[in-house]
Amino acid sequence: TIDISIGVKNIGESAFEGNTTITYVWMSDFVEIVNDYAFEGCTGLKKITIDAGETEFTLNLNAFGGEIPAAIEEVVIKRPLATVTVATAPFKGVKTLKSVTVDSLCVALGASYFAGCSALENVSLHEGFTTLNTALFSGTAIKSITIPAGVKDIPSTCFSGCASLTEVVLSEGLETISSQAFEGSPVATITLPQTLTSVGQLAFNGSNISGDFVLPAAVKSIGANAFQNNAAITSVSLPASITSIGDGAFNGCSSIASYTVDAANTTFKVKENNALATIDGSKTVAYPVAHA
Numbered sequence: 299t300i301d302i303s304i305g306v307k308n309i310g311e312s313a314f315e316g317n318t319t320i321t322y323v324w325m326s327d328f329v330e331i332v333n334d335y336a337f338e339g340c341t342g343l344k345k346i347t348i349d350a351g352e353t354e355f356t357l358n359l360n361a362f363g364g365e366i367p368a369a370i371e372e373v374v375i376k377r378p379l380a381t382v383t384v385a386t387a388p389f390k391g392v393k394t395l396k397s398v399t400v401d402s403l404c405v406a407l408g409a410s411y412f413a414g415c416s417a418l419e420n421v422s423l424h425e426g427f428t429t430l431n432t433a434l435f436s437g438t439a440i441k442s443i444t445i446p447a448g449v450k451d452i453p454s455t456c457f458s459g460c461a462s463l464t465e466v467v468l469s470e471g472l473e474t475i476s477s478q479a480f481e482g483s484p485v486a487t488i489t490l491p492q493t494l495t496s497v498g499q500l501a502f503n504g505s506n507i508s509g510d511f512v513l514p515a516a517v518k519s520i521g522a523n524a525f526q527n528n529a530a531i532t533s534v535s536l537p538a539s540i541t542s543i544g545d546g547a548f549n550g551c552s553s554i555a556s557y558t559v560d561a562a563n564t565t566f567k568v569k570e571n572n573a574l575a576t577i578d579g580s581k582t583v584a585y586p587v588a589h590a
Contacts, residue, residue, distance in 0.1 A: 302329055305328065306328060309332045309333060313337075315336070317342075318339075321342050322343070323337070323343065323347070327351020327352070329348075330355060330356065331356040332358060333361070335364050338364035340362075340369070351377045352403065353377070357380075359388070367393065368392060369394045376401050376403065379406060379408065386409070387410040389415060390411070390415075393414075393415065396417050397418070397419070398418065400421075402424070405427050409434065410436070417439055421438075421443060425446050425447070430445075430449060430456050431456070432453045433454075433458070436455050437458075441464060442465035442466070442467070443463065443466055443467070449471070452476060452479040455477075458481045458483065460480075461483070463480070466485050467489075468488065473494060473496075474495060475494065475501050477501060479502075480505055485506060485507065486505070490514050492514045495516050496518060497524045499524060500521070502528060507531055508530030509532055511525075512535040513535065513537055516537070517539060518541055519540070523546045525548050526548070526551070529551065529552045530553055532553050532554060533557070534558070534584075538560040538563045541565045543566070543584075554586050554587055557584065571586070
């Protein structure tokens with residue numbers, strides 16, 4: 299066990315690289331940065347706790363990953379992390395990681411932080427959490443996820459390629475689901491919040507959404523191929539607010555029998571054979587494949 303407390307602010311590059319005897323690392327609120335490859339090759343390291351504090355904390359490139367990742371199974375983060383959009387990926391490819399708890403003052407996670415952690419099943423985000431990031435949990439084994447009310451956007455590829463992700467709980471307050479956010483993840487159970495305004499291209503490509511699919515009243519745009527290859531959707535209802543639907547938004551949805559458009563919508567309508575079209579009929583947006 300390593301107790302990194304008062305007096306240590308900076309854990310240097312490759313500081314503990316290859317130390318196979320470390321099993322647990324606890325970092326106090328005094329530590330400010332863990333540099334590149336600091337714990338690479340620590341194959342005995344099972345748990346990390348980044349303790350509570352108000353000082354922003356930075357995790358650099360492959361801090362716990364690299365060619366020989368640490369063997370971490372559990373990560374607990376209790377303090378604010380420096381918000382980075384570049385892929386520092388401190389835990390990327392740590393294939394032993396099973397559990398991540400984000401608690402207390404940590405309100406944001408950086409790009410690709412846990413990408414490729416193929417054993418990661420359990421992720422807990424506290425109610426005050428606000429900011430996800432690109433490819434944050436892509437390629438993990440998460441089965442279900444609850445997104446707190448403070449989160450406004452599900453970023454691009456955030457949960458893409460999560461082959462076990464079937465249940466997603468989205469809170470009221472969410473406004474956008476960005477491109478490829480859940481692409482290739484078999485999401486079957488999801489309720490879109492009434493605050494949602496846009497769904498990006500390929501956002502749910504290859505998911506398992508089923509039954510009667512109702513878009514919330516605030517949705518204005520659906521990106522190209524957004525719901526492509528959801529073969530179990532049987533009908534789609536569109537609100538008055540929607541003004542843009544990208545090409546192929548419902549391609550491959552082979553069970554859709556009908557589309558419904560709110561009577562107050564001035565951009566789209568349902569024409570003969572239940573096809574979805576522009577209001578002037580000049581362009582057919584989607585056909586009900588089940589009746590084609």
